Amino acid sequence: MIEEKLEKEIQDLIETQIKPLLKIHGGGIRFIKITDTGTVQLAFEGACLGCPLKSVTYALGVRQRLLQHPEIHEVEIEGVRLSKAALNRVEQTFSGYTFWEN
């Protein structure tokens, strides 16, 4: 029941706050699952799939938003990889800021 609630919250975030941004450029994203350790697993769709800047979208536009949820500890998107150094930098830089309404 708790897992269902969390999944619904995350899917709602994706539908209302992330997908509309990606759609501007013809992109999309698909929810796969949340693991027991609080990792959200996703897959890019549409124009995002073939975009060389998808790692930036992932780090700033998707991961950073979902990490604001207290029960989410990591976000992964199939086929997108960035160094821990880059992810830490994004986290530190945007700590306390948000592009979205909470």
Place this chain on the structure above:
Amino acid sequence: MIEKDVFIFDNVIHMYDYSDENLKTKESDFDRQYHLNKVLGRRQKSENDIYASWDPVKGFARKWTSSDLGKLLFDDSGTDMAMAQAVPLFDLYKDGFAPVKAQYEFSKAFPDRVLFCGAVDPMYPSLEGALEEMEKQVKEMGAKSIKIYNAHIDGKSWACDDPEIAYPLYEKGRELGMKIFQFHKGNPITRASLRDLSPLDIERAAMDFPDVFFGIHHLAVPYFEETVWIASRYPNVFLVLSGIGHTPMVAPRTFKEWVGRLLRDVGSDRILWGSEAPLLGNPKPILEWIWNMEIDEQLQEDYGYPEITESDKRKILAENQARLFNIDIEAKKKELCSN
């Protein structure tokens, strides 16, 4: 194998014919010397005592035999399987500088280890001739792929997205059930224009033939940036580290920057190892270097490049090529072991 169980499947080796007899004209020697001297310094000094001398003409500028190359690859380098690729440079060499027949013969000499990649050029002698030749190479000689070199020194360069000249090749490949084409891009090995070897003409072709695979060799250096963007956008484009695989011996950071960038923006599923052996010498030292390589922390910090994993390396060194050509690596290990 290297490191006991790391399978090596080389995307590109050549049975070269740099002999005087294969030169088309006297002037062709200029291009031959240019190419040989360009790569001479990248070979390992010790192996020249075994396979050649430091004199490119006496050593590598010759007609290679199957036993020569088989020894270098399968006895001495750790390579398990390879694709022998013909190179259709008919403006300089009568039979191309890696002749179709020689690659085919090498595949027949080592049928359990070598795949044959044919080659055609719609300008030599004609599109109709190239289509007929492709049919022969696929149907009669078992070509699993076709190599293309579209830049020439005699005014016959053509574009790989030309609907009249190039597209019939891909359509013919489709009809024959052979849907893997590979392209020399960037890095001219003759006096042909660098511009004619830009990979930008692969983009439209990859879009118009989504069921055909397009391999870009040499990372199309100096068009690396363009190559990354094309491969990112089209999942039917794969990249071969041929010709630049020895860069770590001279500039390891440059090589790590290339690989790190590919891991970040393309992914490790479409990068293939290719040695060009024997031209750049025994590939074993480079294979071992790649197996042990890491993406420096500074590169991870400055560019966000991810770490390179053992899984990435296995994909690059064999698994991607095996997937492309339907080879079961575990079954092949057993087969080679029993032989």
